[in-house]
Structure formats: C-alpha cells, structure tokens
Amino acid sequence: xxxxxxxxxxxxxxxxxxxxxxxxxxxxxxxxxxxxxxxxxxxxxxxxxxxxxxxxxxxxxxxxxxxxxxxxxxxxxxxxxxxxxxxxxxxxxxxxxxxxxxxxxxxxxxxxxxxxxxxxxxxxxxxxxxxxxxxxxxxxxxxxxxxxxxxxxxxxxxxxxxxxxxxxxxxxxxxxxxxxxxxxxxxxxxxxxxxxxxxxxxxxxxxxxxxxxxxxxxxxxxxxxxxxxxxxxxxxxxxxxxxxxxxxxxxxxxxxxxxxxxxxxxxxxxx
Amino acid sequence: xxxxxxxxxxxxxxxxxxxxxxxxxxxxxxxxxxxxxxxxxxxxxxxxxxxxxxxxxxxxxxxxxxxxxxxxxxxxxxxxxxxxxxxxxxxxxxxxxxxxxxxxxxxxxxxxxxxxxxxxxxxxxxxxxxxxxxxxxxxxxxxxxxxxxxxxxxxxxxxxxxxxxxxxxxxxxxxxxxxxxxxxxxxxxxxxxxxxxxxxxxxxxxxxxxxxxxxxxxxxxxxxxxxxxxxxxxxxxxxxxxxxxxxxxxxxxxxxxxxxxxxxxxxxxxxxxxxxx
Numbered sequence: 001x002x003x004x005x006x007x008x009x010x011x012x013x014x015x016x017x018x019x020x021x022x023x024x025x026x027x028x029x030x031x032x033x034x035x036x037x038x039x040x041x042x043x044x045x046x047x048x049x050x051x052x053x054x055x056x057x058x059x060x061x062x063x064x065x066x067x068x069x070x071x072x073x074x075x076x077x078x079x080x081x082x083x084x085x086x087x088x089x090x091x092x093x094x095x096x097x098x099x100x101x102x103x104x105x106x107x108x109x110x111x112x113x114x115x116x117x118x119x120x121x122x123x124x125x126x127x128x129x130x131x132x133x134x135x136x137x138x139x140x141x142x143x144x145x146x147x148x149x150x151x152x153x154x155x156x157x158x159x160x161x162x163x164x165x166x167x168x169x170x171x172x173x174x175x176x177x178x179x180x181x182x183x184x185x186x187x188x189x190x191x192x193x194x195x196x197x198x199x200x201x202x203x204x205x206x207x208x209x210x211x212x213x214x215x216x217x218x219x220x221x222x223x224x225x226x227x228x229x230x231x232x233x234x235x236x237x238x239x240x241x242x243x244x245x246x247x248x249x250x251x252x253x254x255x256x257x258x259x260x261x262x263x264x265x266x267x268x269x270x271x
Numbered sequence: 272x273x274x275x276x277x278x279x280x281x282x283x284x285x286x287x288x289x290x291x292x293x294x295x296x297x298x299x300x301x302x303x304x305x306x307x308x309x310x311x312x313x314x315x316x317x318x319x320x321x322x323x324x325x326x327x328x329x330x331x332x333x334x335x336x337x338x339x340x341x342x343x344x345x346x347x348x349x350x351x352x353x354x355x356x357x358x359x360x361x362x363x364x365x366x367x368x369x370x371x372x373x374x375x376x377x378x379x380x381x382x383x384x385x386x387x388x389x390x391x392x393x394x395x396x397x398x399x400x401x402x403x404x405x406x407x408x409x410x411x412x413x414x415x416x417x418x419x420x421x422x423x424x425x426x427x428x429x430x431x432x433x434x435x436x437x438x439x440x441x442x443x444x445x446x447x448x449x450x451x452x453x454x455x456x457x458x459x460x461x462x463x464x465x466x467x468x469x470x471x472x473x474x475x476x477x478x479x480x481x482x483x484x485x486x487x488x489x490x491x492x493x494x495x496x497x498x499x500x501x502x503x504x505x506x507x508x509x510x511x512x513x514x515x516x517x518x519x520x521x522x523x524x525x526x527x528x529x530x531x532x533x534x535x536x537x538x539x540x541x542x543x544x545x546x547x548x
Contacts, residue, residue, distance in 0.1 A: 024459035031463035034483065035471045039335070042478040046332040159476075179306045185313030189320065203331065203521045 011112030047181030063129035165251035287382035292392035314401030341416035348410025353436030449539030495524035
C-alpha cells in the first residue's frame, strides 16, 4: 500500500513539473469552455429545461465537463500513453518482472496524475467560467450540501478508476494487435460521446439515452456531473455510485484476466 | 556557402524538400496498411462527432442563433475542410516543442533545405485526410439542401474561401510552432486557436458574445475563414457589424496571417538554442 501511495505521489509530481504545459492546458480548457457554453446558451434559450436541465444547470454542466476532461481522461491518454509506448518499444518486459500488480501500479500512477489535473486544469477554468456565466453550486441546508460535495467527490474518484480500467484494457490489446492506435481511436470516440462529455446523455433519442445511461462511459462524466447538479439525490445517488462501483469491479476483473494472459504470451514470445 | 538563391528558387527548393520528406513518411505509413485505414477512418469519425452534436441539438430546435441546420452544416463543412487541409499540410508542426526538447531540430537545421518545409512535412500523415473527406461529405449535403443559385462570383468566393481558410489555419499552425521555440512544452496553446477556433466557426457568429466575435475579426482573424464569406454565399444579413466588403477580404486576411506567421517563424528560428547549450 505504501508503495502504491509513493507511485501516486511521484506521478503527481511528474505532471506538476510541466508548468508551461499546465498553463497551456488551462487556457485550452477555458477557451473550449467559452465556445461550448455559448452554443449551449443559444440552444437553451430556445428550449429552456431541455433534457431536465435549466440554463444555469446546462452551463454548469459545460464548465464541469471541461474541468473533468483531463482528470478523467475522457479522451484517452494519461498513463495509457506510457503503457502503450512501453508495449511498442518492449520496455514492458521489464515491468512484468517487478513484484507488483501491474494493474494496481498503473492505477496508482494514474490517480496521482488525475489529482494534479483536477487541481490545475479542473479548478481554474471552473473559476473563470463562474465569472462570466451564472453557474450552480450545490444548494440546500449544510447537511445536504455536505452530502452533495462528498457524493460528487466520491463519484469523480470512481469516474477516474473506471476510466483508467477501460484505458488499461485498451492498452493491453497492444500485445495482440502490435499497433494500439486503432483500438485507441475507437475508445476515444466511444468515450467522448457516451460519457456525456459532448452533450448530456438525456438529449439523445430516448432509447439510446436509456442504454447509454447504463454503459461504463456514463460513469466517467455523466454520473459525477449529475451528482454535483443534485439531479441524483437519495436513492438515485446511491444507484449512480453503485453503477460506477459495479463497472469498476467488472473492469478490474477483466483487466486481471487479460494481464494474466499477457504474462503467458510474453513468456512464449521470449522463449 | 553558395550564392543566395532567388526567392523563386528558394520556394521551389522548399516545396521539393517538402515533397520528398512527405513522400517518405507516406510510404512508411502505407507499410502498415490495416493500421493506416483504421486511423484514417477513425480520424473522420472522431471529427464527425462534432456534427453529431449539432445534429442532436437540431433534434430539439429548428434554428440555432437564427441559422437552420443546412446553414450550420455549411459552416461546419467549411470549418472542418479548411482546418483539415491545413492540418494535413503543416499539422506536424505542433510536435515542434517535442523536437526542441529532444534536440532533433539540430538535424533538421544542418540539412541544406528549408527548415519550415522539412518540419511541416515531418511525420506527414495522410490519415488526417479523414477529417477532410468527412467535412466534404457534410458540406456536400448542406449545399444540396441549401440549393444556392450559383453564379460566377459565388463560385469564385467559394474557391477563395477554401484556399484562404486553409492559409489562415496554416498560418496559425506555423505561428504556434514558432511560439514553441520559446515555450517548448506549451503545444496546447495552439490547440485552443486551431481546434478551438474551428469549433467556434462551426456555429453561427450570432451565438457568441460580441467581444468574442470581434476578436475573431480583428484579433486572430478566423472570421475570414468562413463566417464572413458565408454571409455573402448564403445571402444572410450581417450579425457581426463590420464593413460589407469584409465578406470579400479573406485574401487580405490570409496574406496578413501568412506574413505574420512567417515573421514569427523567423524570430523563432533565430532564437533557437540547442538543448544543452
């Protein structure tokens, strides 16, 4: 456990080292936030309460989405880049010697990265957005507010875990396909669209929306945002967290199975 | 050192260098044929997502900022086409910071060919044509739906739109790369102007705040890529509030952009210090 904590810490520090990259990224998230917020505003002015969100909830959705984009790595990346590179250049063989669980090792590294991105590329765009648009913070009595914040933080944490487990599976396919780019592209497309990052899933055609709400990608953006916007409270809050937890469990198991197969495969290649 | 070449010879030599380097990367990428097709189609599908978002929005409304779906599709198609062409031609420049960090810019500078041509063609990726093809399809659909009365001036403005739009986006890529000589790990600044700008140009100008639109006319003049020519081509009133002849001023804007980018690139190259010095 202390080992993995150390991995997470050094991963955090590694990303914190790139100052200019961080500021460039903050700028990008902020600029995109503005563009998307204006388009949402144009749509919600025609259709107030579209998809169950009022205008200020919809605008909050946009800026929270920008804030979560990098921490959750909805477009792929994070440690996925490192794993893929090590598979392609063969360094992964050295990793497999190490007496650690690969999946947990990389999860720790990705959590460290995610924390850094949440603090840097998450908070600043959100603050800028709140200066120019009317954003919604959790409402209600102190207990309700505290519950919402706690639920949202927990949900974001689970979002990162689910996202990592999906990216880990995608990266491992590189052992069989040799070139990870194709699978990567497919997962990016699915992740962007079905996470709810581009549009709230409730705006999709009804049947598709119902399915999409239960897929693992919904656990990455849609559920944490709905928890923060207090669209999921009480039983719905619990159901959302359970869905995230359930997908985390399934994907964790799949990752374990796949990495066991990988070890066998690499040994065969080496022998 | 041989005698300085005439500007004409220099341009010809640079284009030849570009062709050679790009051709080499093209052959390399076609060696992995399955991967090439997957990534090309994947590129097209990824950029298509933006249009899916617009289409989903129009499930809930008939106009956005006063524009209909075919009109917005025209903006989407022209924005994607010009960005896609610029990205195909010089998009590799956004990896310049990486090359400055690992010192491999040195290899480029010692070769007897224009650095800009070599770096622009570096890792030339035909798979980026995915966005171009996909944008052309959406543009084609919008033109069928819009049933414009094509006249000679309109055809001319359309051709100028594609050409000048590509030059303006290309200039942003070059200027962004020049900036990376100074800030080597700030490649993403460029994304906010290129991909961010292209996202903005997919929507009618009336959607955005006035100051933002003004910035796109007088700051980084992206409005000349498609917003202003579109007002003429689609016969729409001006929501931007600029002189009427601005609709035909894209060549001027493109020229200004290219000049500014060229100067920035020179300043960048001059200031380059190899890593380790």
